[in-house]
Amino acid sequence: MQVTSVTRYVLVAGEASGDILGANLIAHLKKVQPDAIFEGIGGPLMEAQGFTSIVPMDRLSVMGLVEVLGRLRELLGIRKRLYRSCLNNPPTAFIGIDSPDFNMPLARKLKQAGIPTVHYVSPSVWAWRQKRIFNIKKSVDLMLALFPFELPIYHQHKIPVVCVGHTLADEIPLESDVSVARDALNLGQVKGPVFGILPGSREGEVSRLAPLFIETAKLIKQKEPNATFLIPASNKERRVQIERILQEANAEAVVIDGKSRTVMGASDAILLASGTAALEAMLVKRPMVVSYRVNKLTFAIMSRMIKVPYVSLPNLLANEALVPELLQDDATPENLATRLLQTWRSFVTDKAIQSKYLDLHMMLRKNAGAQAAQAIVDMLERKGK
Numbered sequence: 001m002q003v004t005s006v007t008r009y010v011l012v013a014g015e016a017s018g019d020i021l022g023a024n025l026i027a028h029l030k031k032v033q034p035d036a037i038f039e040g041i042g043g044p045l046m047e048a049q050g051f052t053s054i055v056p057m058d059r060l061s062v063m064g065l066v067e068v069l070g071r072l073r074e075l076l077g078i079r080k081r082l083y084r085s086c087l088n089n090p091p092t093a094f095i096g097i098d099s100p101d102f103n104m105p106l107a108r109k110l111k112q113a114g115i116p117t118v119h120y121v122s123p124s125v126w127a128w129r130q131k132r133i134f135n136i137k138k139s140v141d142l143m144l145a146l147f148p149f150e151l152p153i154y155h156q157h158k159i160p161v162v163c164v165g166h167t168l169a170d171e172i173p174l175e176s177d178v179s180v181a182r183d184a185l186n187l188g189q190v191k192g193p194v195f196g197i198l199p200g201s202r203e204g205e206v207s208r209l210a211p212l213f214i215e216t217a218k219l220i221k222q223k224e225p226n227a228t229f230l231i232p233a234s235n236k237e238r239r240v241q242i243e244r245i246l247q248e249a250n251a252e253a254v255v256i257d258g259k260s261r262t263v264m265g266a267s268d269a270i271l272l273a274s275g276t277a278a279l280e281a282m283l284v285k286r287p288m289v290v291s292y293r294v295n296k297l298t299f300a301i302m303s304r305m306i307k308v309p310y311v312s313l314p315n316l317l318a319n320e321a322l323v324p325e326l327l328q329d330d331a332t333p334e335n336l337a338t339r340l341l342q343t344w345r346s347f348v349t350d351k352a353i354q355s356k357y358l359d360l361h362m363m364l365r366k367n368a369g370a371q372a373a374q375a376i377v378d379m380l381e382r383k384g385k
Helices: 016-032 067-088 100-112 132-139 148-156 167-171 178-184 203-223 236-249 260-266 276-284 296-305 313-318 333-347 351-364 368-382
Strands: 008-013 037-041 093-097 117-120 142-145 161-163 194-198 228-233 254-257 269-273 288-292 325-327
Touching: 008 016, 008 067, 008 100, 016 093, 016 117, 016 167, 016 368, 037 067, 067 100, 093 100, 093 368, 100 117, 100 132, 117 132, 117 368, 142 148, 142 368, 148 161, 161 368, 167 276, 167 351, 167 368, 178 260, 194 203, 194 260, 203 228, 203 236, 203 269, 203 288, 203 333, 228 236, 228 260, 236 254, 260 276, 269 276, 269 333, 276 288, 276 313, 276 351, 288 333, 313 351, 325 333
Parallel strands: 008 037, 008 093, 093 117, 117 142, 142 161, 194 228, 194 269, 228 254, 269 288, 288 325
Antiparallel strands: none
């Protein structure tokens, strides 16, 4: 085993939201440890901070209990490669960013080998598969949680945890000007309402949700002939995929490369996949409808395991049905169109929901990257690293 005195972190992020968190964390760790080395698996934002990714991040971007089976051999091979690399050249710490099904088994083995382990973004043990908390205790030296409601279960099981807030809450202004966002997208003077359509960033998500969302847009267009629809594409492959689905549906929308947050800011209302995008839409202060579909077997299994009444982060944070959720069989074009139009029309005069959006934004504004970096440094100092 090679021992090195160089501060070196191995980080693993498996999707776009993790890339955002990882980049922000690296930027703040560099402020206190300017000579530190960062490598592992991450996306373009992390790479822009000097991070070296051994495989493209999208190789880990797979969702669903059934869907992962088709990629299992590849995923296990990547994890084994990382494990052996860490044993041969032990990092100062291993930091898993979300993607718990990939990161937790790796963290457990590394912790057993004496390597300090951190997990950034609490798995939803408070919502489902609650027995995972015992494995988490064996796997991590420090949990970095994003939301206050996640802390009690860690305190109960005496797992070191720090609530750092969310970097998106730090980045996004408390007020968002729709005209500025529309100017940035060169929309000009649109005549009618603008709807953001966000079917996700993964190939599987887009294949399931984009046809559904585009059919919804066609129904809205019948009732609002001057409506404009904006669809951000996370990369070139997704753009090609979205444009093909639009063509097959004989539908029109403005497909935009990236800039999903700007699309949200330019929209009067948003139809989106459940996930971090719902939190981002809340922080941008736009009305939304959250929807999702997965493999039927996956949904059947998860439905029996979930212990909370909501799936979207705005509702979980508020502990009430702040935004409509239409999932699986309820997610029909007719239902989605009706609810999106209702939500758009009522939001402007609904001061209560606007106030709750702002309150939740303020609650999550904690300078997340700096908090997370300091918590990691403090943990390493306690361990004498």
